[in-house]
Amino acid sequence: MTTTENITSSSAADLSQALQAGELSSVEVTRAYLDRIAATDGTIGAYLHVDADAALEAAGAVDAARARGEELGPLAGVPMALKDVVVTEGVPTTSGSKILEGWRPPYDATLAARLKAAGTVLLGKTNMDEFAMGSSTENSAYKVTRNPWDTDRIPGGSSGGSSAAVAAGLAPWAIGTDTGGSIRQPAAVTGLVGHKPTYGSVSRYGLIAFSSSLDQAGPMTRTVLDAALLHEAVAGHDPLDSTSIDSPVPVLAESARRGAEGDLAGLRVGVVTELGGDGHTDGYEPGVLARVAEAVALLEGMGAEVRQVSCPAFDLALPAYYLIAPSEASSNLARFDGVRYGLRAGDDGSRDLDEVMALTREQGFGPEVKRRIILGTYALSSGYYDAYYGQAQKVRTLITRDFTSAWDDVDVLVSPTSPTVAWTLGSRVDDPIAMYAADLCTLPASLAGVPAISVPCGLSDGLPVGFQIMAPALADDRCYRVAAALEAAQDAARGHALLAGIATTGIATKENAPS
Amino acid sequence: MEFHRSMSTPSPKGQLTRDEVAHLAHLSRLAVSDEELDLFAGQLAAVLDAVAQVGKADVADVTPTTHAVPMTNVMRPDVARPSLPRDVVLAGAPAAEDDRFRVPRILGEEA
Amino acid sequence: MSDTLVDFDEVLTRYEPVIGLETHVELGTESKMFCGCSTTFGAEPNTQTCPVCLGLPGSLPVVNAEAIESTIRIGLALGCRIASWSRFARKNYFYPDIPKGFQTSQYDEPLCTAGHLDIELDGETYRVEIERVHIEEDTGKNLHVGGSTGRIHGADHSLVDYNRAGIPLVEIVTRPIPGAGAKAPELARAYVTELREILLALGVSEVRMEQGNLRSDVNTSLAPIGSLDWGTRTETKNVNSLRSVERSVRFEMRRQAAVLDAGERVVQETRHFHEDTGSTSSGRSKEEATDYRYFPEPDLVPIAPDEEWIEGLRAALPELPAARRARLKQEWGLSDTEMAWIVNAGALGLVSDTVAAGATPADARKWWLGELARRANDSGVELTELPVTPQQVAELAGLVTAGTVNDQLARQALDGVLAGEGGPAAVVESRGLAVMGDSDELVAAVEAAIEGNPDVADKVRGGKVQAIGALVGAVMKTTRGKADAATVKRMLEERLVSS
Known part of the structure; x- marks a missing residue:
């Protein structure tokens, strides 16, 4: 592992081992990524902010500590990227919005502080749909991010900067956030592993809130083991987050390693009928359904017992989500009023405060954010609350009940992660409903707060397809076990990791395209 | 003080009018343009049509869900901790004066 | 301020007042409601703030346990039912002194409900029913600059200090209080006075009204005597002295009576009380009030006090x-x-x-x-x-x-x-204020008085004992009051009255 190419295509776990063994220094690893970012990110557009000097300084500090013989954690010196929704002290944080342009926070998110304490090296902040609202990263106020598999296509969203960065070898791994699928769907369409943890298991302190009752941060990685390692590093109770679950960090990496051994004997797998099953195939691409069916067959081949499970309330997940998330967002985004930080527009002495606030928010927010604020304001209005927000919260209970009764019969539920592969840039921008449909499969787990992972299950038309594995609350380890088994079986059959195929597609041929 | 929401019936699905969108935009402090109003009214009507499906669910005796793992009584002890230095607090302010955040004149009543 | 007013006694010949009070009390906790910032009064502006109480993106609230206990203790002292399940809610509106764009408050699931407070007034007992006691957070403070009076109207711009933002605030809401008649203004004052005594006894707040620790919104309405319906009420905001509570009710009764006498309707609105004139003036009309879009605060989990917790607090209540x-x-x-x-x-x-x-x-x-x-x-x-x-x-x-x-x-x-x-x-x-004993100085003063007033002394000697008072007065005068009058009298008697 000495060439830049090797460094930027290897798993974080392998980098960690090489660093611990002294085969590589953190500066070497970090520089390799920075070089590749300099060469390639003009095309990909994964990052909103990269501070090479700060990254190299942090890397150098880890190397120096290692040279002094200091006790370092396993992740020390491994670079990483954070979605720009994560608040980082002194480092620009925008959540993809003009309204926060130039803001340098005076504090660190809990997960950023944990990764810093673990000795990881922050490469930069990744692009995203503004305030995490979107499924294509096209709602970023700053730039377009391209899918490394085909740069005419979207990288998924809202964590599209993180997915593109990891898939394109611009970071070994990254943190994303998932409100309705924003880790899993971009991971799926870029051939990555992405896990949305049980709600409450990763601190939300310092994540710029979109929908408080749904937001969760999690790993976006090249391998299942990496995801488990990154998840373990950021998980655990945080007294600064009242919704944080006060229980020990689950053993995840060990589950991934065990899963990779390929023995799923006795595991009961439920295929969700409502998510692409019989009678529910509208909007699902045949290629996606075919890859998912093959993955299910692989699980069966490893000893899993597979059955169909019906979760009728899942049909209402999309409408419930598009009431709950905008409602909470309309309130969460009210603090962006131009008084304490961020943009202020029109303060020329001629306007009163209300006018300046309204102009600031008009100019600072993009159209999708405004649409959702208006929708959420409507859904919370007196007279409409019961019919919309209140009703949606009850539908949430019905979805949770479907999960709960499913757990009587199965250990995990599976489905496609997204009904389609990555679509071409611009093709859904003017059609919010079509855009929202990308979240069809990921929403139930978000609404119920249960863990769900997306793991690659092959290509359709040369583009990655994601396989979703959902588990009961706090049983994140099951997601890792099953995902690792699938990953190992597929890699063995293919002879290499799915991501290795990327070299022959998009990025290599379009590297020198004008950005 | 009124503690019960009025139970008026929502507009029929898909009937979010341009005027209603304008009112909601004002309530949300968004100085939307006329073009946006036209655009949003159409798009939101379609979205509302889709989300109104939640009304189909039979939710008699169903309690609303808020957290995957039900928790109560999460509290912290009453201990004072250091605050941020004032220069840090005001560093991000669009305008500051006399160690305070400066805002344009406020119309309306004193709260 | 040219309101027509009806004479107070005359108001009562035609109308029956109903009052109601919403009282806000800043708790005396060490730290704020949802963060660890200090609550010390009078600190330099914006020195007691952090990401949470400034509403910085990404920050999250955590409930102050002491504030919850104080709220429950207030509820217990007011005979309230303590909820076994209570939640916070977001009250959404835009104003520069609320840093999150919403105030974290309680809405339809308050901690305490259905209490009462008995008020003694001139030998009569009035039972004031308590609708609810809930906990919320205070706002920051706006300073209006450029106007002639420091008031909002005419100001050029405003300056905001968030030190107060997030201080725990308990709101105590009465049910409407009918039946006090002419005593309504005094009852309003007596209620706030008694409430203040209770809060002091509980030790939950310093209740310094001049520092704004306790502020009342005073509702007043009038209905024609004999009417089955109550009249339209006005809400006089942020009345912050006991005297003003009484005066604001008195003024509103007189003003509303004039409005009703003229055949007009009382407008449901908030009003402001002016200390200098003892009058109120119109604020925003409630009919145009913002829709606050309350919903349960998703960043906090419910407070569910169990019996043991509540009974422990009840047992520890002071007299x-x-x-x-x-x-x-x-x-x-x-x-x-x-x-x-x-x-x-x-x-x-x-x-x-x-x-x-x-x-x-x-x-x-x-x-x-x-x-x-x-x-x-x-x-x-x-x-x-x-x-x-x-x-x-x-x-x-x-x-x-x-x-x-x-x-x-x-x-x-x-x-x-x-x-x-x-x-x-x-x-x-x-x-040198001590009473003179049987001292030489006093003996000299007594003898000087006898010598200086021979006529009076003779009268006493002659049996007109009541004349001795003039001699006592003379002694007290020369000793500048330091002598004990009874001692002086005894000494004079020893010298002038044969036993």
């Missing part, structure tokens, strides 16, 4: 003011009226502390309601603000009882204490 008054009245052997005087003078704690320091209840009462009340009144301050402690008053009473000073000298000693010259004994010493 409440009403019980304390009843006990002290009996211990001190006072009549209802005598006790009421003490309470109305705001002297209960002072008298009680003075008794505890060794004075008899009669002496303690005499000093605080007499001489000290007069002096407080003369200097326009509250009794509690006089620079004299209950211990010092007890010491003074002790000096009188021991005969060291008489009442007149004691008042001179009090002058010294109030002037900061030290405790009563020290002042008596330094000012």
Whole structure:
């Protein structure tokens, strides 16, 4: 592992081992990524902010500590990227919005502080749909991010900067956030592993809130083991987050390693009928359904017992989500009023405060954010609350009940992660409903707060397809076990990791395209 | 003080009018343009049509869900901790004066 | 401010008032409601703020346990039902003093409901029903710059200080209070007074009204006598002194009566009270009020007090003011009226502390309601603000009882204490106020009086004993009051009256 190419295509776990063994220094690893970012990110557009000097300084500090013989954690010196929704002290944080342009926070998110304490090296902040609202990263106020598999296509969203960065070898791994699928769907369409943890298991302190009752941060990685390692590093109770679950960090990496051994004997797998099953195939691409069916067959081949499970309330997940998330967002985004930080527009002495606030928010927010604020304001209005927000919260209970009764019969539920592969840039921008449909499969787990992972299950038309594995609350380890088994079986059959195929597609041929 | 929401019936699905969108935009402090109003009214009507499906669910005796793992009584002890230095607090302010955040004149009543 | 007003007594010939109060109390916790920032009053602007109370992106609230316990204790003291399930809600509106764009409050699931507070007023007891007690956070403070008066109207711009933002605020809401008639203004005041006493006894707040620790929104409505419906109410906001509570009700009754007399409708609205004129003026009309879009705060989990927690707090409640008054009245052997005087003078704690320091209840009462009340009144301050402690008053009473000073000298000693010259004994010493004993100086004064008034002395010798008063007066004059009159009289009798 000495060439830049090797460094930027290897798993974080392998980098960690090489660093611990002294085969590589953190500066070497970090520089390799920075070089590749300099060469390639003009095309990909994964990052909103990269501070090479700060990254190299942090890397150098880890190397120096290692040279002094200091006790370092396993992740020390491994670079990483954070979605720009994560608040980082002194480092620009925008959540993809003009309204926060130039803001340098005076504090660190809990997960950023944990990764810093673990000795990881922050490469930069990744692009995203503004305030995490979107499924294509096209709602970023700053730039377009391209899918490394085909740069005419979207990288998924809202964590599209993180997915593109990891898939394109611009970071070994990254943190994303998932409100309705924003880790899993971009991971799926870029051939990555992405896990949305049980709600409450990763601190939300310092994540710029979109929908408080749904937001969760999690790993976006090249391998299942990496995801488990990154998840373990950021998980655990945080007294600064009242919704944080006060229980020990689950053993995840060990589950991934065990899963990779390929023995799923006795595991009961439920295929969700409502998510692409019989009678529910509208909007699902045949290629996606075919890859998912093959993955299910692989699980069966490893000893899993597979059955169909019906979760009728899942049909209402999309409408419930598009009431709950905008409602909470309309309130969460009210603090962006131009008084304490961020943009202020029109303060020329001629306007009163209300006018300046309204102009600031008009100019600072993009159209999708405004649409959702208006929708959420409507859904919370007196007279409409019961019919919309209140009703949606009850539908949430019905979805949770479907999960709960499913757990009587199965250990995990599976489905496609997204009904389609990555679509071409611009093709859904003017059609919010079509855009929202990308979240069809990921929403139930978000609404119920249960863990769900997306793991690659092959290509359709040369583009990655994601396989979703959902588990009961706090049983994140099951997601890792099953995902690792699938990953190992597929890699063995293919002879290499799915991501290795990327070299022959998009990025290599379009590297020198004008950005 | 009124503690019960009025139970008026929502507009029929898909009937979010341009005027209603304008009112909601004002309530949300968004100085939307006329073009946006036209655009949003159409798009939101379609979205509302889709989300109104939640009304189909039979939710008699169903309690609303808020957290995957039900928790109560999460509290912290009453201990004072250091605050941020004032220069840090005001560093991000669009305008500051006399160690305070400066805002344009406020119309309306004193709260 | 050219409201037409009806004479107060005349209002009551035609209308029945209904009042209601929403009282906000800043708790005296060390830290804020949802973060660890200090709550110390009077700090430099924006020095007690952090990501949470500034509403910085990404920050999250965590509930202050002490604030919850204080709220429950207030509820228990008011006889409320304590909810077994309570939640916070977001009250959404835009204003620069609320840093998150919403106030974290409670809406339809408050911590305490259905209590009551009995108010004694002129020998009658009024039961004030408590609708709810809930906990929320205070706002920051806006300073209006460029206007002539520092008020919002005409200001050029405003400056915001978030030190107060996030301080725990308890809101105590009464149900409408009918039936007080002419006593409505006094009842409003007496209710807030009693509430304040309870809060002090609980130790949950310093309740300094001048610092805004306690502010009341006062609702007033009038209905024609005999009407089955209550009238339209107005809400006078942020009334922050006991006297103003009473005056605001009185003013609103007189103003609304004039409106109704003219055949017009009272507008449901918020109003502002003006201390200088004792009047109210119109604020925003409630009919155009913002839709607050309340919904359960997703960043906090429910508060679900169990029996054990509640009963533990109940068991630890201190003696409440009403019980304390009843006990002290009996211990001190006072009549209802005598006790009421003490309470109305705001002297209960002072008298009680003075008794505890060794004075008899009669002496303690005499000093605080007499001489000290007069002096407080003369200097326009509250009794509690006089620079004299209950211990010092007890010491003074002790000096009188021991005969060291008489009442007149004691008042001179009090002058010294109030002037900061030290405790009563020290002042008596330094000012030389001690009563003269059978001293040479006194003998000389007595004999000088006899010699200087031979005619009077002869009259006494001749049996007109009542003439002795003039000689006593002469002695008191030469000794400048330091002699004990009874001693002087005895000494004169020894010399002039044959036994």
